[in-house]
Amino acid sequence: xxxxxxxxxxxxxxxxxxxxxxxxxxxxxxxxxxxxxxxxxxxxxxxxxxxxxxxxxxxxxxxxxxxxxxxxxxxxxxxxxxxxxxxxxxxxxxxxxxxxxxxxxxxxxxxxxxxxxxxxxxxxxxxxxxxxxxxxxxxxxxxxxxxxxxxxxxxxxxxxxxxxxxxxxxxxxxxxxxxxxxxxxxxxxxxxxxxxxxxxxxxxxxxxxxxxxxxxxxxxxxxxxxxxxxxxxxxxxxxxxxxxxxxxxxxxxxxxxxxxxxxxxxxxxxxxxxxxxxxxxxxxxxxxxxxxxxxxxxxxxxxxxxxxxxxxxxxxxxxxxxxxxxxxxxxxxxxxxxxxxxxxxxxxxxxxxxxxxxxxxxxxxxxxxxxxxxxxxxxxxxxxxxxxxxxxxxxxxxxxxxxxxxxxxxxxxxxxxxxxxxxxxxxxxxxxxxxxxxxxxxxxxxxxxxxxxxxxxxxxxx
Amino acid sequence: xxxxxxxxxxxxxxxxxxxxxxxxxxxxxxxxxxxxxxxxxxxxxxxxxxxxxxxxxxxxxxxxxxxxxxxxxxxxxxxxxxxxxxxxxxxxxxxxxxxxxxxxxxxxxxxxxxxxxxxxxxxxxxxxxxxxxxxxxxxxxxxxxxxxxxxxxxxxxxxxxxxxxxxxxxxxxxxxxxxxxxxxxxxxxxxxxxxxxxxxxxxxxxxxxxxxxxxxxxxxxxxxxxxxxxxxxxxxxxxxxxxxxxxxxxxxxxxxxxxxxxxxxxxxxxxxxxxxxxxxxxxxxxxxxxxxxxxxxxxxxxxxxxxxxxxxxxxxxxxxxxxxxxxxxxxxxxxxxxxxxxxxxxxxxxxxxxxxxxxxxxxxxxxxxxxxxxxxxxxxxxxxxxxxxxxxxxxxxxxxxxxxxxxxxxxxxxxxxxxxxxxxxxxxxxxxxxxxxxxxxxxxxxxxxxxxxxxxxxxxxx
Numbered sequence: 001x002x003x004x005x006x007x008x009x010x011x012x013x014x015x016x017x018x019x020x021x022x023x024x025x026x027x028x029x030x031x032x033x034x035x036x037x038x039x040x041x042x043x044x045x046x047x048x049x050x051x052x053x054x055x056x057x058x059x060x061x062x063x064x065x066x067x068x069x070x071x072x073x074x075x076x077x078x079x080x081x082x083x084x085x086x087x088x089x090x091x092x093x094x095x096x097x098x099x100x101x102x103x104x105x106x107x108x109x110x111x112x113x114x115x116x117x118x119x120x121x122x123x124x125x126x127x128x129x130x131x132x133x134x135x136x137x138x139x140x141x142x143x144x145x146x147x148x149x150x151x152x153x154x155x156x157x158x159x160x161x162x163x164x165x166x167x168x169x170x171x172x173x174x175x176x177x178x179x180x181x182x183x184x185x186x187x188x189x190x191x192x193x194x195x196x197x198x199x200x201x202x203x204x205x206x207x208x209x210x211x212x213x214x215x216x217x218x219x220x221x222x223x224x225x226x227x228x229x230x231x232x233x234x235x236x237x238x239x240x241x242x243x244x245x246x247x248x249x250x251x252x253x254x255x256x257x258x259x260x261x262x263x264x265x266x267x268x269x270x271x272x273x274x275x276x277x278x279x280x281x282x283x284x285x286x287x288x289x290x291x292x293x294x295x296x297x298x299x300x301x302x303x304x305x306x307x308x309x310x311x312x313x314x315x316x317x318x319x320x321x322x323x324x325x326x327x328x329x330x331x332x333x334x335x336x337x338x339x340x341x342x343x344x345x346x347x348x349x350x351x352x353x354x355x356x357x358x359x360x361x362x363x364x365x366x367x368x369x370x371x372x373x374x375x376x377x378x379x380x381x382x383x384x385x386x387x388x389x390x391x392x393x394x395x396x397x398x399x400x401x402x403x404x405x406x407x408x409x410x411x412x413x414x415x416x417x418x419x420x421x422x423x424x425x426x427x428x429x430x431x432x433x434x435x436x437x438x439x440x441x442x443x444x445x446x447x448x449x450x451x452x453x454x455x456x457x458x459x460x461x462x
Numbered sequence: 463x464x465x466x467x468x469x470x471x472x473x474x475x476x477x478x479x480x481x482x483x484x485x486x487x488x489x490x491x492x493x494x495x496x497x498x499x500x501x502x503x504x505x506x507x508x509x510x511x512x513x514x515x516x517x518x519x520x521x522x523x524x525x526x527x528x529x530x531x532x533x534x535x536x537x538x539x540x541x542x543x544x545x546x547x548x549x550x551x552x553x554x555x556x557x558x559x560x561x562x563x564x565x566x567x568x569x570x571x572x573x574x575x576x577x578x579x580x581x582x583x584x585x586x587x588x589x590x591x592x593x594x595x596x597x598x599x600x601x602x603x604x605x606x607x608x609x610x611x612x613x614x615x616x617x618x619x620x621x622x623x624x625x626x627x628x629x630x631x632x633x634x635x636x637x638x639x640x641x642x643x644x645x646x647x648x649x650x651x652x653x654x655x656x657x658x659x660x661x662x663x664x665x666x667x668x669x670x671x672x673x674x675x676x677x678x679x680x681x682x683x684x685x686x687x688x689x690x691x692x693x694x695x696x697x698x699x700x701x702x703x704x705x706x707x708x709x710x711x712x713x714x715x716x717x718x719x720x721x722x723x724x725x726x727x728x729x730x731x732x733x734x735x736x737x738x739x740x741x742x743x744x745x746x747x748x749x750x751x752x753x754x755x756x757x758x759x760x761x762x763x764x765x766x767x768x769x770x771x772x773x774x775x776x777x778x779x780x781x782x783x784x785x786x787x788x789x790x791x792x793x794x795x796x797x798x799x800x801x802x803x804x805x806x807x808x809x810x811x812x813x814x815x816x817x818x819x820x821x822x823x824x825x826x827x828x829x830x831x832x833x834x835x836x837x838x839x840x841x842x843x844x845x846x847x848x849x850x851x852x853x854x855x856x857x858x859x860x861x862x863x864x865x866x867x868x869x870x871x872x873x874x875x876x877x878x879x880x881x882x883x884x885x886x887x888x889x890x891x892x893x894x895x896x897x898x899x900x901x902x903x904x905x906x907x908x909x910x911x912x913x914x915x916x917x918x919x920x921x922x923x924x
Binding site: 022027098099102103142143144146147148149160161162163164165167168169170171172173174175213215239240241242243244245246248249251277278279304305306307308309310311313314315316317318323345346348350352354357385386387388389413414415416417418419434435436437438 | 484489560561564565604605606608609610611622623624625626627629630631632633634635636637675677701702703704705706707708710711713739740741766767768769770771772773775776777778779780785807808810812814816819847848849850851875876877878879880881896897898899900
């Protein structure tokens with residue numbers, strides 16, 4: 001059955017809606033009331049209104065078709081509620097309640113499965129945060145917004161097996177203004193699993209890039225086939241890499257984490273980018289949400305510090321990217337700039353291009369123009385050590401002004417002054433990283449999205 | 463010759479001191495005037511005073527013994543100045559000027575060497591930032607403090623082959639309030655090299671931990687013998703790992719980066735911790751500057767999110783640390799806490815300890831107390847997902863209150879609310895990291911400092 005009404009419901013019922021602050025059913029009502037554009041039907045046995053919205057004693061009392069019911073009631077009540085929803089003709093359910101398989105109550109999950117099958121329904125969860133759809137304001141996350149921000153709209157979909165970690169990541173993405181199309185926390189996946197979500201998101205027009213955090217998939221073959229046919233770049237963080245980690249995963253999700261080597265091979269075969277950890281995942285997500293996809297993996301580095309250029313080169317080579325060979329024209333242009341006195345005679349005019357410690361904004365601009373015009377260059381890493389007294393806020397204009405027909409990322413290690421300026425560079429749409437290795441992670445992720453990379457295919461530009 | 467007067471001069475001369483803003487000799491004068499506790503003698507041919515301090519036309523005109531001369535004049539003038547310093551009896555020189563070997567002028571370096579040898583002097587540089595000694599205010603770094611902050615006093619010495627990268631790191635350390643004893647940028651090392659600096663710092667009472675960034679050492683055997691006899695934990699970041707990176711290093715420092723495998727083995731043999739990149743170096747430095755050294759490498763993880771516990775476990779195992787086996791008493795204590803209702807019945811009481819999503823500050827406190835009392839536990843990683851509505855600022859008090867006889871680091875991924883609270887946790891002396899992998903890097907670095915680790919030996923606690 002299609003998940004379209006699950007992600008784009010015209011109306012939702014909140015079963016277990018509450019006026020009592022601190023209750024899950026109150027937090028969800030608040031989130032929905034704040035932004036959700038559809039109709040909201042709170043369901044509560046005793047109250048007449050919830051947050052001033054008329055309430056219904058039961059789902060069957062609502063005299064309209066309900067696209068989606070969100071269930072926030074104690075686990076033991078859920079099977080009956082699922083049955084009631086079925087009778088009321090509701091086809092899509094999100095069960096946020098915990099206390100099921102992860103707490104040893106597989107019996108309750110079986111009961112729910114039975115009722116669902118009888119009524120032909122879709123169910124997300126239980127033990128999950130549900131869905132955030134940034135374009136409609138559908139938001140079933142029970143963490144209050146003052147604790148956990150919601151990210152802006154964008155074209156990345158983020159799927160997380162872990163609700164708590166998913167929420168932390170959303171919060172981090174929000175602070176960095178990384179835009180999302182959808183967030184999905186799917187919990188114990190007694191019905192909708194990773195493969196269903198990838199299939200759905202592959203057809204979602206608002207999604208161009210899919211990130212998934214997992215400890216293990218429910219059905220390996222099903223998931224990897226969905227990943228293969230997805231047609232959009234995907235990145236996975238899979239934990240439970242070690243025996244001890246996998247064992248910890250089993251105890252908290254009641255699911256097997258699976259052998260890491262098998263996953264590793266399968267990710268590769270399906271063209272899924274594997275991020276080693278969540279910092280790397282974050283760095284790539286930021287690049288994808290700010291920058292276009294390059295045509296290839298030839299990288300130019302421009303730096304005012306030789307050491308940082310060396311570090312970036314190491315990381316780049318180790319990740320299988322290539323140092324772009326600058327064209328004859330570019331080399332000629334840079335030499336002319338030296339003759340004109342724009343670029344220092346001490347500069348290294350080969351890639352990595354070191355325009356040395358006394359580089360000015362003008363010198364950066366001239367060098368960046370040459371490199372961005374070079375057909376041999378697919379992406380550019382600009383290292384800027386703002387500790388140098390010859391640099392200042394004019395670098396923001398320089399980066400804003402150069403034609404960015406290719407991905408550009410900035411690496412600017414530093415403290416207070418640096419961060420004051422880099423905030424403005426990010427406002428201008430160029431992602432900034434604290435270390436050379438992280439800047440390289442960013443272009444690596446972008447390069448893995450390009451059609452010629454042999455990895456992920458891409459249907460349209462972000 | 464001892465470097466003591468180089469690092470602790472009673473007075474300094476600044477040759478090339480200037481009243482003109484933007485000049486290197488002006489920036490150094492400003493830095494010294496601001497904090498340096500000794501006598502300052504500006505040397506300038508034309509001016510009567512520099513920053514209102516009486517100036518001398520030449521070093522030979524100063525009618526007092528000068529411990530250290532800082533030379534900030536064009537490269538071609540330096541050999542003669544070195545000679546003059548020799549005649550004036552100055553035994554320690556820092557040459558910050560560039561334009562020597564790195565610019566193809568090895569002849570100037572040879573000239574300087576000749577003069578130095580004649581007068582029996584120590585020379586740091588050329589092409590360097592020189593020295594920052596946080597305890598005396600000696601500060602020869604020409605980057606203005608509004609561009610590059612100076613870190614607080616502490617017990618870490620940081621040596622950097624790259625001046626620009628060293629400055630960026632100082633700036634980053636300052637923002638994170640990582641305390642340093644000394645910073646040394648040694649540039650082209652025509653006299654004082656890495657081995658000399660390690661030897662000196664091994665005897666420096668204010669230094670307990672040595673970090674070095676390098677692309678390659680001058681004399682391999684000399685350096686690694688100094689590292690072996692050093693007696694204090696050392697951490698190195700060595701770039702130029704790849705052929706391409708090494709080649710870039712050669713072009714910017716005019717020195718060979720050397721084979722990475724040889725370095726890798728030598729670091730291991732000498733007991734030097736090798737950080738893979740500067741983020742890892744930063745993470746370890748922060749841990750070392752905030753926390754004590756553990757007795758061993760058995761780690762306990764306490765978390766309110768299972769996924770984060772899995773990620774920390776993976777990283778920990780992959781780094782060769784061990785998951786502590788909780789003692790019978792701890793397990794009993796935690797079980798009692800469940801019976802008393804302090805810890806949820808859904809919690810996982812084995813390491814990694816998952817006190818689940820609705821954990822309160824009280825639950826953290828009880829769990830942390832049990833774990834910190836456990837003799838089988840050497841360090842504790844506390845994962846706190848502050849997105850949960852059951853947590854709040856009281857976590858700061860909890861972390862402040864528990865007895866920290868062992869290293870404790872916090873992992874708190876998140877955004878605005880999280881960072882508001884974690885700033886207070888860091889004020890209380892506990893380092894906070896954004897990802898589980900980084901929290902593990904921190905305890906890994908600390909564990910590598912402990913006497914039983916087979917790695918670095920340690921003379922005293924930080």
